[in-house]
Amino acid sequence: MTKPNLGSSLRRLIAGRRRADRVVPPSGHTATLTTLTSAAMAFLAVFALALSIATGRLADRWSQALTRTATVRISAPPEQMQAQTKKVLDVLKTTPGVSAARVMEPDEIKRLLEPWLGPDLPVDALPLPQLVEVAETPEGVDGPGLQLRLQAEAPGAILDDHLRWRQPLVSSASRVRILGLLSLALIGGATAALITLATQAALAANGQVIRTLRLVGARDGYIARAFVRRFTIRAFMGALAGTALGMAAIALLPAAAPEGGFLTGLGFTGIEWGWPLLLPILAALVAFLSTLAAAFQTLRTVR
Amino acid sequence: MxxxxxxxxxxxxxxxxxxxxxxxxxxxxxxxxxxxxxxxxxxxxxxxxxxxxxxxxxxxxxxxxxxxxxxxxxxxxxxIGIVHQDCQFLDHLPMAENITLPLEVAGQVADARAMDELLAWVGLSGQARALPPQLSGGERQRAALARAVMGAPDIILADEPTGNVDWExxxxxxxxxxxxxxxxxxxxxxxxxxxxxxxxxxxxxxxxxxxxxxxxxxxxxxx
The missing domain is CATH 3.40.50.300 (P-loop containing nucleotide triphosphate hydrolases)
Structure with missing residues (x-):
């Protein structure tokens, strides 16, 4: 048996020969099944890809937005508040890794609390803590060291480097991204399995064709190519349609908005729209390899 | 041999x-x-x-x-030209394409004049475009013989070539x-x-x- 060489097989497949293709009878339900399967799988793959990309983007955004900032919260009696705030600012000025520090205005604090306590918040009447926003240099600050210094200088000051709630969020987003990629792999595997089954069914249904071709001196490669080309083209066309539908569905989703939460961010932006276009090529490759393997496996049993 | x-x-x-x-x-x-x-x-x-x-x-x-x-x-x-007992044609292809199949799988192109002569030799000149199921038993056997010799083989093996045809x-x-x-x-x-x-x-x-x-x-x- 001549071992299938991927490079030369692909070249021959693409070049093709219309006459050679005709030796396999016109498509039956297996070929239609291949097209539909590829279309459905590509449609799902577009969503898995969108999910993966969106969660990746989200994880990066959360991570980047929160990594370089920290907050110092000062809870002190009103008469000590100003003094402790000044000490905190002095400590921050001499702390390596701090690029800027500023006291947040009452209006800013009011805006932060608005979503929870409503717009008519009497900020002046409430014993709210003083907040100091800290911007870090790329090297970052030594969190535990800074906390110790703050406690020594201003006992009411607590450093919040956002790590406590940033880490689970980033971790969750990363896991969802992995799930998206895993879904893509599963979709690819399922597509390969279904196309293999469809090819095996087609080969079994065309036993007479194979025996006749053998009788007149056809080699394995000739017979396999006739089936491989047909199923690869079907898978590619199906995946192309499925991808187009999937991309259209993604495009029709509501646009991302800050208040929209995670789901409205599901989609592609800019160059990301190029990723789904790889799906039909991948589907064709999966179909090519699975059909080639199925064809040679079947041909081994027919001498 | x-x-x-x-x-x-x-x-x-x-x-x-x-x-x-x-x-x-x-x-x-x-x-x-x-x-x-x-x-x-x-x-x-x-x-x-x-x-x-x-x-x-x-x-x-x-x-x-x-x-x-x-x-x-x-x-x-x-x-080797093989005439199978049940002929074994590709039923979806016209007789002309079935007969030239040995050349097709070998990557060769059939000469039209040689094809015409071959069909005339087996008495199937008018059946080039017919599909195998449209032929009688005798015509199918003759077509199978034509296919067997298409690639100019050295050996002809025929398995009950007259099994389903009359004496003539x-x-x-x-x-x-x-x-x-x-x-x-x-x-x-x-x-x-x-x-x-x-x-x-x-x-x-x-x-x-x-x-x-x-x-x-x-x-x-x-x-």
Missing amino acids: IEFHDLSLGYSGRVLMSGVTLKLMPGSFHFLTGPSGSGKTSLLKLCYGELKATSGRVEVFGQDIGAMARDQVALIRRR MSQRLLRLMTELNRMGKTVVVATHDLNLIRVAKSQVAARVLRIQGGRVQLAGADL
């Missing part, structure tokens, strides 16, 4: 033939006869490598066909095969039709091999 060396063949514990040693010379004409199930078809299949011997070996063109890989067997088959058509097919033999082809015809063999012996120097009881013997004057 074809040599059997102490060949045995068996299926699932049953010995179909054993101790077969024979040599078919180039340009010879042989009939292979024997009762149904005696192994005529199997013997032909051993010649073109569809079956492998249980022991012993079959040499075709000086090569042990049983030891060959499938693709090598395919190349050997391009030098049997004689016509026989004439075609004797003509091929006169052109230098080695011909082996498996048949249970003794009348056909008797007629053939008046036309060509044919030898008759009889398979009986798992042995292949040269038949004598009793035919």
